[in-house]
Amino acid sequence: xxxxxxxxxxxxxxxxxxxxxxxxANHPGRPPVKIPQGALELSDPDALAWLKIWQKSAYDAxxxxxxxxxxxxxxxKTNCQAIANAEMQRAKTPYLPNIIGMGMAAPxxxxxxxxxxxxxLLPKLxxxxxxxxxxxxxxxxxxxxxxxxxxxxxxxxxxVINGHKVWTSLAHFADWMILLCRTDKDDKYNGLSxxxxxxxxxxxxxxxVRPLIKLTGxxxxxxxxxxxxxxxxxxxxxxxGKGWAVAMTTLAHERGAGPLVTPSSGGMSLxxxxxxxxxxxxxxxxLAKNQPRDGKTAADNxxxxxxxxxxxxxxxxxxxxxxxxxxxxxxxxxxxxxxQGKLVATELNQDMAELAYQIEGMASSLYVNxxxxxxxxxxxxxxxxxxxxxxxxxxxEVQRNILGERVLGLxxxx
Amino acid sequence: xxxxxxxxGFGEDETMLRxxxxxxxxxxxxADKIHRLVxxxxxxxxxxxxxxxxxxxxxxxxxxxxxxxxxxxxxxxxMPTVAxxxxxxxxxxxxxxxxxxxxxxxxxxxxxxxxxxxxxALGEIAEGKATTLALTNSVGSWQASDSDVTVNADGSLSGxxxxxxxxxxxxxxxxxxNTDKGLGLYLVxxxxxxxxxxxxxxxxxxxxxxxxxxxxxxxxxxAAPGTGVAAIEAAMPAILSIVSADMVGAGEWLLQTTxxxxxxxxxxxxxxxxxxxxxHPLVNVMLDIDRARSLTYNAACAYDSGNDDALKCAHMAKxxxxxxxxxxxxxxxxxxxxxxxxxxxxxxxxFKRQMHNQVLFGDAKQHRALLANIVMGAAA
Numbered sequence: 001x002x003x004x005x006x007x008x009x010x011x012x013x014x015x016x017x018x019x020x021x022x023x024x025a026n027h028p029g030r031p032p033v034k035i036p037q038g039a040l041e042l043s044d045p046d047a048l049a050w051l052k053i054w055q056k057s058a059y060d061a062x063x064x065x066x067x068x069x070x071x072x073x074x075x076x077k078t079n080c081q082a083i084a085n086a087e088m089q090r091a092k093t094p095y096l097p098n099i100i101g102m103g104m105a106a107p108x109x110x111x112x113x114x115x116x117x118x119x120x121l122l123p124k125l126x127x128x129x130x131x132x133x134x135x136x137x138x139x140x141x142x143x144x145x146x147x148x149x150x151x152x153x154x155x156x157x158x159x160v161i162n163g164h165k166v167w168t169s170l171a172h173f174a175d176w177m178i179l180l181c182r183t184d185k186d187d188k189y190n191g192l193s194x195x196x197x198x199x200x201x202x203x204x205x206x207x208x209v210r211p212l213i214k215l216t217g218x219x220x221x222x223x224x225x226x227x228x229x230x231x232x233x234x235x236x237x238x239x240x241g242k243g244w245a246v247a248m249t250t251l252a253h254e255r256g257a258g259p260l261v262t263p264s265s266g267g268m269s270l271x272x273x274x275x276x277x278x279x280x281x282x283x284x285x286x287l288a289k290n291q292p293r294d295g296k297t298a299a300d301n302x303x304x305x306x307x308x309x310x311x312x313x314x315x316x317x318x319x320x321x322x323x324x325x326x327x328x329x330x331x332x333x334x335x336x337x338x339x340q341g342k343l344v345a346t347e348l349n350q351d352m353a354e355l356a357y358q359i360e361g362m363a364s365s366l367y368v369n370x371x372x373x374x375x376x377x378x379x380x381x382x383x384x385x386x387x388x389x390x391x392x393x394x395x396x397e398v399q400r401n402i403l404g405e406r407v408l409g410l411x412x413x414x
Numbered sequence: 415x416x417x418x419x420x421x422x423g424f425g426e427d428e429t430m431l432r433x434x435x436x437x438x439x440x441x442x443x444x445a446d447k448i449h450r451l452v453x454x455x456x457x458x459x460x461x462x463x464x465x466x467x468x469x470x471x472x473x474x475x476x477x478x479x480x481x482x483x484x485x486x487x488x489x490x491x492x493m494p495t496v497a498x499x500x501x502x503x504x505x506x507x508x509x510x511x512x513x514x515x516x517x518x519x520x521x522x523x524x525x526x527x528x529x530x531x532x533x534x535a536l537g538e539i540a541e542g543k544a545t546t547l548a549l550t551n552s553v554g555s556w557q558a559s560d561s562d563v564t565v566n567a568d569g570s571l572s573g574x575x576x577x578x579x580x581x582x583x584x585x586x587x588x589x590x591x592n593t594d595k596g597l598g599l600y601l602v603x604x605x606x607x608x609x610x611x612x613x614x615x616x617x618x619x620x621x622x623x624x625x626x627x628x629x630x631x632x633x634x635x636x637a638a639p640g641t642g643v644a645a646i647e648a649a650m651p652a653i654l655s656i657v658s659a660d661m662v663g664a665g666e667w668l669l670q671t672t673x674x675x676x677x678x679x680x681x682x683x684x685x686x687x688x689x690x691x692x693x694h695p696l697v698n699v700m701l702d703i704d705r706a707r708s709l710t711y712n713a714a715c716a717y718d719s720g721n722d723d724a725l726k727c728a729h730m731a732k733x734x735x736x737x738x739x740x741x742x743x744x745x746x747x748x749x750x751x752x753x754x755x756x757x758x759x760x761x762x763x764x765f766k767r768q769m770h771n772q773v774l775f776g777d778a779k780q781h782r783a784l785l786a787n788i789v790m791g792a793a794a
Contacts (some may be wrong), residue, residue, distance in 0.1 A: 052739045300793040309782035313730045317705035320712045327421045400694040410687035
């Protein structure tokens with residue numbers, strides 16, 4: 001019996017057993033189409049469709065949105081989402097496609113929208129029937145997120161929106177967008193407001209989505225242009241001018257530091273017969289043992305061994321930090337560990353992928369379009385894609401500012 | 415694998431003990447006071463003295479801290495290792511000169527000796543008899559089987575033990591010594607005839623260290639020949655947790671002290687901490703401390719749970735703590751600027767303690783190599 005199981009409440013224990021039974025009978029099996037490494041790289045509609053069926057079935061079974069109230073389409077349980085997540089991971093399920101919806105939009109809508117809007121939007125968000133995207137970044141508002149130029153002008157019971165959003169993952173599939181924009185040009189932080197907008201139904205009617213191509217050659221994110229797009233006032237979250245505070249709810253959950261646990265599944269290997277996990281340093285050991293180097297294997301090289309151990313230690317520290325963060329007496333500042341999450345996870349991922357392609361040696365030069373590429377070229381691809389997450393959601397330089405200022409109390413760098 | 419507590423075993427008693435220790439040190443061991451005590455003579459060729467506050471040590475004994483990890487059956491309190499780890503973290507936070515951590519380490523080894531003599535020694539520790547380990551040979555090897563001491567036919571010891579911590583503060587030594595039947599462990603009183611304690615001149619002002627010369631020194635057998643290595647190795651996860659905890663505490667003092675300085679020191683019309691060249695490395699120090707702290711609690715908890723992985727967890731903790739120790743200390747000196755390079759700035763006490771800690775019981779590279787042997791198998 002694992003540590004987690006031992007500490008389950010009666011409700012949690014019953015739910016865990018239910019999840020295990022359901023997953024044993026309802027795992028969707030191998031995908032009929034090629035699935036990219038993560039939901040943010042989705043570009044094939046067939047891959048999305050298959051993943052949406054998985055999310056819907058897991059939602060219908062009660063494994064997604066467990067901790068949200070029943071009135072908004074949730075399961076009405078207490079602290080059960082983490083259990084469903086763990087059991088889905090253990091069952092090696094596919095990932096969920098609506099990750100921005102569940103990770104960022106859902107908690108923001110839940111904490112800031114009117115009740116009728118919550119009831120309208122959250123059920124189809126949690127079921128994955130509606131895919132969501134995030135309209136925060138702009139050409140002039142990246143790390144300096146509050147420098148929003150997209151403008152919403154009041155027009156009776158409506159707002160008219162004009163502006164330009166960039167790096168918008170999943171916008172090409174999205175039904176809805178969470179949108180941060182300016183409603184007052186004279187006040188940087190108090191001049192922002194927050195909306196949810198149905199972009200798919202407005203395509204070519206005030207909303208244009210254009211794909212951007214990443215340095216890997218993959219699509220997956222976009223730019224979104226608003227040209228006199230009209231949205232009803234009821235889709236505004238919280239008060240006019242309170243957009244920055246609402247955005248903080250979104251960002252806290254994006255960094256894993258919000259009160260609601262994001263539904264997530266995963267664990268399924270992407271390539272049949274290949275167990276490459278690009279987020280566990282143990283997979284580097286297997287890689288090294290199978291990679292010739294200097295007449296032996298890479299696993300016999302002392303420098304490589306030392307480098308792998310450094311990453312293994314960082315990974316274990318992440319796990320143990322998570323364990324310690326749950327014990328208030330053992331954390332000096334309530335946000336000290338929570339606010340480190342995004343930074344340490346994304347940098348570990350990047351460093352793992354970098355070491356992996358170095359272990360692969362010359363063969364790492366082969367890309368995913370070459371059948372001889374080791375592991376289907378996943379490691380060098382993972383390395384290149386890793387910059388997406390060290391930059392996104394507040395570049396890690398901004399994360400270090402946040403930690404330095406909010407946790408250590410150092411003066412603000414602006 | 416045994417079940418491990420979600421809170422690493424930090425129950426109410428452990429937290430209370432930690433909080434009372436923090437108060438005790440806040441009241442009695444300010445950096446200013448410690449500096450006046452141990453750093454009165456900056457002369458690089460100063461005489462080798464052991465300076466410490468024995469009245470404070472007596473208070474620590476009266477508080478019962480030496481009894482924390484002594485089993486109840488041997489007259490102790492029998493708390494989990496995390497309790498000692500909590501105390502070690504507080505000791506590190508004030509760079510406190512005392513034989514407490516050495517006494518913990520000796521306790522862990524004695525707990526694995528399974529002899530009547532060991533039980534008696536544990537009882538004496540519970541009552542406050544400071545004890546330290548003498549396990550290291552002339553090249554400073556941490557291999558349990560390496561010893562330059564041998565047991566004579568009459569049971570006395572001859573030879574030398576090196577790099578013995580807190581040697582001038584303790585009343586007795588747990589010594590590893592060779593016999594033709596393998597390594598055994600022996601208790602030697604600090605006043606024993608045939609024992610000479612030769613103090614080392616060391617960088618760390620908050621500790622003392624010595625090499626011991628045994629010339630037919632009388633000794634009591636604690637672990638029979640052939641059982642000494644197992645006893646030392648069994649205790650090693652706990653020992654590594656203790657030294658890592660000291661490093662975590664010292665690291666946190668270095669971080670917080672440097673943060674305070676960076677908030678108040680003005681250059682270019684701004685506090686230093688405004689500049690990201692200072693702010694971001696301080697955040698990196700924090701990340702490193704948190705990693706070390708969590709891994710240390712995990713190692714102690716794994717040891718307490720009898721987990722097969724305990725040694726692996728301990729290698730991770732000490733490796734991380736080792737790198738963190740260097741980093742926290744180097745950034746503290748660097749960001750204090752000119753004043754940080756002087757003897758009058760308290761930072762050097764902690765800087766030097768971290769240098770010492772880094773190599774004590776093996777450095778980061780060594781522990782990563784040992785970890786690799788466990789998780790990857792030995793290299794071809």
